[in-house]
Each structure stands twice: as structure tokens, then as C-alpha cells.
Amino acid sequence: MSQPGPHDQPGSLDEAAQQQLIQEIGRIIVRALPPGWREATVEYRELGPHHELVAQLIAPNGTAIPLAAPADVAELFVRLRHGMYQPDRGTWVSALYRLQRPGSYTVDFNGDFEPSWRTAPPPAAFAEELRRFPRPAAVTPEWLGLRGGSGPGLRTAEVFDEDGRPITERPQINPAERDQVIDYLEQAPIVLAARSFDTDRLDPNRNPAVPMTFHTDGSWIWPGAVGYYLRQHGVAPEAELVAHIRSRSFLVPDVDEPRREQAVAVITGEHR
Structure with a gap:
């Protein structure tokens, strides 16, 4: 997976650029959905070098059906997470994109709570997350600060x-x-x-x-x-x-x- 280039500073995306990326993510997801879909979710989770992408179709009865997510979406989420960084808040660690037919969507960004990982990140990922996206101690969640081992939370x-x-x-x-x-x-x-x-x-x-x-x-x-x-x-x-x-x-x-x-x-x- 490609990472933001060296010229891309964390937090470099303004509100308009963020919305443009969010809409592009939605378009790519929709193109990958099967005919007749009604509702779908795509969740991207990242901590340091560890990342996960989980996509699901939501059946009318509420049943979640696993779905293969297009690889291009992950790269856009990486750019979005990098660009949304704020020195006084850090950045999000998971984003849940929910789409409903014919064209409505919501995106929920989580920067405080540990995601429900499919595979637990390696211990080094916590410290790497804080190195890449430093946060003040006051806004560093305990689960991240405790295992980050780099000052915040101590x-x-x-x-x-x-x-x-x-x-x-x-x-x-x-x-x-x-x-x-x-x-x-x-x-x-x-x-x-x-x-x-x-x-x-x-x-x-x-x-x-x-x-x-x-x-x-x-x-x-x-x-x-x-x-x-x-x-x-x-x-x-x-x-x-x-x-x-x-x-x-x-x-x-x-x-x-x-x-x-x-x-x-x-x-x-x-x-x-």
C-alpha cells in the first residue's frame, strides 16, 4: 500500500479536500457493489503500519454479508487519515463508511476508542502510531498511551x-x-x-x-x-x-x- 509522499504534511487536507476524498471513496465503493444492493458498510482501521479493511453488505433483515472491498479504497483512506491529522487531537484510527441506496452515506471517524481488530496489531504499532501522529497526553487514550511507550499517558x-x-x-x-x-x-x-x-x-x-x-x-x-x-x-x-x-x-x-x-x-x- 502506498503512503503519503514526503511532500504531504500530516494535516495538509483542508475541509474541501477532505470532502472530495470522502466522496471519491464512496464512488469507488459503489462501483464495486453487486447489482441490487441496498446498504453496505466499509470500515478502515489503521494503527502505525497495521491496517485492516472490512466491507459488508447489509441484507434487508439486518444480516451482514462479507464483501471484498476494492484495494483502491484503502489507499484513499490512508491519504484521508494522514491529511486529517491535527496536532492538538491526533488523527482517527478507524473510519466507518455506511452507504444506502440510492445515494445517501455517512462516515464516522473514531480517534478515541480502540477498534475491534480482526488481528491484533503488533506491540510496535502503538509506539509507531504516536511517532507518526503525536498527540498531547491529555487527549491520548489510555489504551494507546499505555502500549505506545513514548511519553503520552505516562x-x-x-x-x-x-x-x-x-x-x-x-x-x-x-x-x-x-x-x-x-x-x-x-x-x-x-x-x-x-x-x-x-x-x-x-x-x-x-x-x-x-x-x-x-x-x-x-x-x-x-x-x-x-x-x-x-x-x-x-x-x-x-x-x-x-x-x-x-x-x-x-x-x-x-x-x-x-x-x-x-x-x-x-x-x-x-x-x-
């Missing part, structure tokens, strides 16, 4: 301010969730650790007991001090980290080795 939480004091001016955690948040913070994989313990900044007379560790759940990185100060002094973590933990139902996910290595690179400053 955030660092702090427990101390610029003067080295624990940050106490944060929303308090619901007492009913406190223990679950602590368990999450402490049970997430440790990716970097020192053999010694640090001094408690809120109780300097206590024997050093603050763990000098770093944890990650594949989306966030935080020092062991975050869980310690919550457990010992009720110092809440960043509100966004708490919301993230809550969104995962307080269950620590599996974190694969490449993602752990990525976390270490971020902590040590080797990440670029």
Missing part, C-alpha cells in the same frame, strides 16, 4: 513542593476510599528503589521510614513517599492521580517490562 506525581515540603493543600480523600488508594499506591510495581529510607518531613524526630522508591501503573509514576504521607499524615496525592486510581476501580493493572523501562527512563532523565 505522568509523574509529586509529593513535595519546590521548597521540599509535602503539598498539603489538596482535596481530602473520601475516608471510605482512603485504604484502597493507599493499597494501590503501595502495591503498584516498584521500578526504582534505594536501600535506605528518607526522613519524615512532617515528623523529623521519627526514625527514617519514608521509602525511597518509585512506583508505576503504566500511566502514572509516583515516589513511594506519596503513599507514605497519605498513610501516616493524611496528605492526599494529586487530585488527578486519585481520579485515575478511582477510574481503575482501585485495581493495579499488569505493567509490562517495556513500560517499566520507560518509567525508569523518565525518572532518571534519560527519556527524550
Whole structure:
């Protein structure tokens, strides 16, 4: 399959050019449909170098009948996806083209949810997608950021301010969730650790007991001090980290080795 040329910059298609491509895709699909068709769908899915093209006829009773899609359509979808890229949003990963006789059509573009792949993309495809079409972390879906391994979706939480004091001016955690948040913070994989313990900044007379560790759940990185100060002094973590933990139902996910290595690179400053 051909790719956009080096002179074609991502996001180079204006609204009129996008509509022209969309209409051309529709014309090619219609020419390939069998006589008597009433409704058909064509879905194109792409992530990095991985791509799929699925076409179906929709019978009057709603039954989907597999259909061979013309190869030319895939190349036009590639150009459309490349040209619709936006630096602040990325681009879509699947497009569903629905046609109804005699001449109506709709196109739904999906840039947020993982497509229902026929064959799962290889792990490298996630990182390649983010290399080709970078997105800000705030708009990178977790399924893509977690497996992309290239910064988006990997955030660092702090427990101390610029003067080295624990940050106490944060929303308090619901007492009913406190223990679950602590368990999450402490049970997430440790990716970097020192053999010694640090001094408690809120109780300097206590024997050093603050763990000098770093944890990650594949989306966030935080020092062991975050869980310690919550457990010992009720110092809440960043509100966004708490919301993230809550969104995962307080269950620590599996974190694969490449993602752990990525976390270490971020902590040590080797990440670029």
C-alpha cells in the first residue's frame, strides 16, 4: 500500500479536500457493489503500519454479508487519515463508511476508542502510531498511551513542593476510599528503589521510614513517599492521580517490562 509522499504534511487536507476524498471513496465503493444492493458498510482501521479493511453488505433483515472491498479504497483512506491529522487531537484510527441506496452515506471517524481488530496489531504499532501522529497526553487514550511507550499517558506525581515540603493543600480523600488508594499506591510495581529510607518531613524526630522508591501503573509514576504521607499524615496525592486510581476501580493493572523501562527512563532523565 502506498503512503503519503514526503511532500504531504500530516494535516495538509483542508475541509474541501477532505470532502472530495470522502466522496471519491464512496464512488469507488459503489462501483464495486453487486447489482441490487441496498446498504453496505466499509470500515478502515489503521494503527502505525497495521491496517485492516472490512466491507459488508447489509441484507434487508439486518444480516451482514462479507464483501471484498476494492484495494483502491484503502489507499484513499490512508491519504484521508494522514491529511486529517491535527496536532492538538491526533488523527482517527478507524473510519466507518455506511452507504444506502440510492445515494445517501455517512462516515464516522473514531480517534478515541480502540477498534475491534480482526488481528491484533503488533506491540510496535502503538509506539509507531504516536511517532507518526503525536498527540498531547491529555487527549491520548489510555489504551494507546499505555502500549505506545513514548511519553503520552505516562505522568509523574509529586509529593513535595519546590521548597521540599509535602503539598498539603489538596482535596481530602473520601475516608471510605482512603485504604484502597493507599493499597494501590503501595502495591503498584516498584521500578526504582534505594536501600535506605528518607526522613519524615512532617515528623523529623521519627526514625527514617519514608521509602525511597518509585512506583508505576503504566500511566502514572509516583515516589513511594506519596503513599507514605497519605498513610501516616493524611496528605492526599494529586487530585488527578486519585481520579485515575478511582477510574481503575482501585485495581493495579499488569505493567509490562517495556513500560517499566520507560518509567525508569523518565525518572532518571534519560527519556527524550
